[in-house]
Amino acid sequence: MTENAHVLYAREPALDVAEFCRVLVESGLGETRPVDDDIRLQAMLSGANLVLTARLDVEGKPLIGVIRAMTDFAWVCYISELAVSQSAQGLGIGKGLMDEARRQLGPSVAISLISMPDAVGFYERIGMKRMADAFWFGRKS
Numbered sequence: 001m002t003e004n005a006h007v008l009y010a011r012e013p014a015l016d017v018a019e020f021c022r023v024l025v026e027s028g029l030g031e032t033r034p035v036d037d038d039i040r041l042q043a044m045l046s047g048a049n050l051v052l053t054a055r056l057d058v059e060g061k062p063l064i065g066v067i068r069a070m071t072d073f074a075w076v077c078y079i080s081e082l083a084v085s086q087s088a089q090g091l092g093i094g095k096g097l098m099d100e101a102r103r104q105l106g107p108s109v110a111i112s113l114i115s116m117p118d119a120v121g122f123y124e125r126i127g128m129k130r131m132a133d134a135f136w137f138g139r140k141s
Contacts, residue, residue, distance in 0.1 A: 006057040007064070007093060009100040015051050017042045019063045027065075027083035032116070044068065050077065052100050054084070054093050064088040067097045077105050079113040095126050 017038055024030045034040045045051060045068065054065030065084040071077035079101070084093045101111060114134065115123050124130065 007096060008055045008057050008061065009096055010053055010055070011104065012051050012053040013049075015045055015053060015063075015066065017045060020045060020066060020068075023063055023066050023083045023085055024081070026085040026087070027089075028086065028118075029081060029083045029116070033081070044080075048080070050101070050104070052097055052104070054088075054097055065093045065097050067101055069101065071105065071109065073105065073109065075108075076110045076112060077101065079111060082113065082119075094122060098126055 021030075021035050021038070021041055024033050024035055048068045048070055050067070050069040050071050052067040052069075053063055055061040055063055063085075065088060066081065067079055068081040069077050069079045082094055082097060084097070098111075105111070111128075112131075113123070113128075114136075120130070
């Protein structure tokens with residue numbers, strides 16, 4: 001990552017599918033997402049009603065992080081992806097994206113997500129509470 005670069009956080013509902021895919025792959029989430037299926041990735045983006053991005057404030061404004069979420073903007077928000085490019089991990093980008101989500105949603109909207117096992121410590125460090133009573137019907141493909 002560029003020394004002294006500022007990060008721009010924004011709502012970006014029309015995020016390009018190729019940029020989204022690149023950050024998924026660079027973050028490690030590409031192992032568990034359909035990164036070889038642009039149609040499905042586009043459907044994932046189109047179905048989200050909250051897409052937040054983190055971009056470096058340098059020429060080209062490269063995408064380094066993204067949150068994809070569904071919310072009613074009144075009660076709860078489910079974050080389905082929080083992805084940060086490996087080169088930007090450990091620099092506060094994930095926390096910055098979560099802070100931006102909380103700012104945009106306001107204090108009356110709860111945030112939930114399902115963590116990848118290696119990211120549990122991050123969510124605990126930023127103050128999220130671990131919930132024991134979650135349930136899941138797995139997908140077939």
